[in-house]
Amino acid sequence: xxxxxxxxxxxxxxxxxxxxxxxxxxxxxxxxxxxxxxxxxxxxxxxxxxxxxxxxxxxxxxxxxxxxxxxxxxxxxxxxxxxxxxxxxxxxxxxxxxxxxxxxxxxxxxxxxxxxxxxxxxxxxxxxxxxxxxxxxxxxxxxxxxxxxxxxxxxxxxxxxxxxxxxxxxxxxxxxxxxxxxxxxxxxxxxxxxxxxxxxxxxxxxxxxxxxxxxxxxxxxxxxxxxxxxxxxxxxxxxxxxxxxxxxxxxxxxxxxxxxxxxxxxxxxxxxxxxxxxxxxxxxxxxxxxxxxxxxxxxxxx
Numbered sequence: 001x002x003x004x005x006x007x008x009x010x011x012x013x014x015x016x017x018x019x020x021x022x023x024x025x026x027x028x029x030x031x032x033x034x035x036x037x038x039x040x041x042x043x044x045x046x047x048x049x050x051x052x053x054x055x056x057x058x059x060x061x062x063x064x065x066x067x068x069x070x071x072x073x074x075x076x077x078x079x080x081x082x083x084x085x086x087x088x089x090x091x092x093x094x095x096x097x098x099x100x101x102x103x104x105x106x107x108x109x110x111x112x113x114x115x116x117x118x119x120x121x122x123x124x125x126x127x128x129x130x131x132x133x134x135x136x137x138x139x140x141x142x143x144x145x146x147x148x149x150x151x152x153x154x155x156x157x158x159x160x161x162x163x164x165x166x167x168x169x170x171x172x173x174x175x176x177x178x179x180x181x182x183x184x185x186x187x188x189x190x191x192x193x194x195x196x197x198x199x200x201x202x203x204x205x206x207x208x209x210x211x212x213x214x215x216x217x218x219x220x221x222x223x224x225x226x227x228x229x230x231x232x233x234x235x236x237x238x239x240x241x242x243x244x245x246x247x248x249x250x251x252x253x254x255x256x257x258x259x260x261x262x263x264x265x266x267x268x269x270x271x272x273x274x275x276x277x278x279x280x281x282x283x284x285x286x287x288x289x290x291x292x293x294x295x296x297x298x299x300x301x302x
Contacts, residue, residue, distance in 0.1 A: 014143030014150050015065045021136040021153065022058040025160070028132045029055050032125050039121040049102060051129070051163075053095035054156045057088075061153045064088035068247065082247035085149035089205045092152035096159065096198035103191035107184045122171030122183075129164035133157055147248040148204060155201055159194045166190050211244035214251045214281075219243055222280055226257060229271045234260045239297060243282065253285040258292055265289040 029051040036045040067084040136157045143150035166186040173182035204215075213219050219241065226238045237258035246252050253276055259268055268289050276282040290297070 014140075014147060015062065017139040017143055018058055018062050018065065018150065018153060021139050021157065022055070022062060024132050024136055025051060025054045025058060025157070028129060032129055035121045035125045039125075045106075049099050051160055053092075053099045054153075054160055057092040057095055057156045058153050060088040060091050061085070061149050064149055079246055082250060085147070085247045086205060086208050089148045089152035089201065090209075092156055093198050093202040093205060096156065096194050096201075100191040100195035100198065103187050103194070107187040107191065120171075120175075122167055122174070126164050126167030126171055130161065130168065133161040133164055137161060148201075148208065149248060151204075151248075152201055155197045159190075159197050162193050163190045208245045208247070211242075213243045214245045217243055217251070217280055217282075222253070222276070222282075223255075225275055225279060226255060226272055229268065229275055235268060236260065236292070240288075246284075250284065251280075251282045253282045254287070255285070256288045256290055256297060258290050258294070260292045262291055 029048065032048040032051055033045075036048045064084040064087070068080070068082045070081055072078075072080055137154070140150055140154040140157060144154035145151075166189060170183045170186035173186075174180060207215070222243065223238045223241050226241075227235055229235055235257055239256050239258070241253070241255040243251065243253050255272075257268055257272060259265065269287055272287050272289075273285055276285045
């Protein structure tokens with residue numbers, strides 16, 4: 001949610017990056033799966049499994065950006081379909097945790113069991129995977145700071161990059177020592193790394209779905225700034241202030257502003273809107289300006 005101060009739909013402009021990354025990762029997944037099965041390497045298979053999760057995540061991110069920009073024809077989606085991108089990020093979290101759990105379970109189950117692992121394919125495929133992932137990382141890096149949707153895909157590729165590096169390390173150690181335990185140890189490390197990234201992204205996703213105040217915005221500071229927009233108009237109370245994120249780069253606010261100057265409502269509204277947009281990164285605000293003698297808001301219980 002580093003896009004807290006962006007305006008507009010953040011992921012749409014990075015859609016081409018997602019598309020190119022999807023093509024690269026999808027093509028390499030097939031190669032890695034085949035060689036993982038042929039070599040018997042758990043590290044290579046675990047990385048292939050995570051690569052499969054990447055393919056699904058990138059595909060979901062691409063679909064979500066398309067859905068998010070689709071106009072509502074039902075009349076029931078007053079906020080549009082922008083949340084589709086957040087649900088795509090949630091899918092990335094679920095897949096990452098699933099892959100991490102599978103890898104750890106397989107690694108533990110293989111401890112003490114005889115296994116045949118060919119180090120050659122591990123090294124070759126690991127190096128190719130590292131190159132593919134680095135290219136995808138460079139493509140997605142700038143968008144990851146602006147969009148949770150892109151960030152979910154980016155973190156998947158980060159974990160894959162670590163996985164490819166781990167495959168290379170495991171291949172070198174297996175070739176040098178003849179000990180297959182290194183393959184299992186690297187697979188466990190990859191699983192732990194993926195799980196950690198998934199939990200971090202999950203916290204951000206649930207913060208959006210839970211309609212928390214956007215990261216980087218102080219609700220108390222917003223209320224204080226609104227109350228002080230213009231002493232001439234005597235805005236002496238701000239209540240029913242709500243701040244949340246619709247999707248990455250689209251922060252939303254509602255608030256009631258109380259002023260004693262009945263003739264200043266239009267000016268107060270314009271100043272409040274500009275303040276929220278330019279100082280706090282809230283592009284869409286629904287504001288209600290009330291006279292000082294207005295009653296009824298105190299009846300709200302939430």
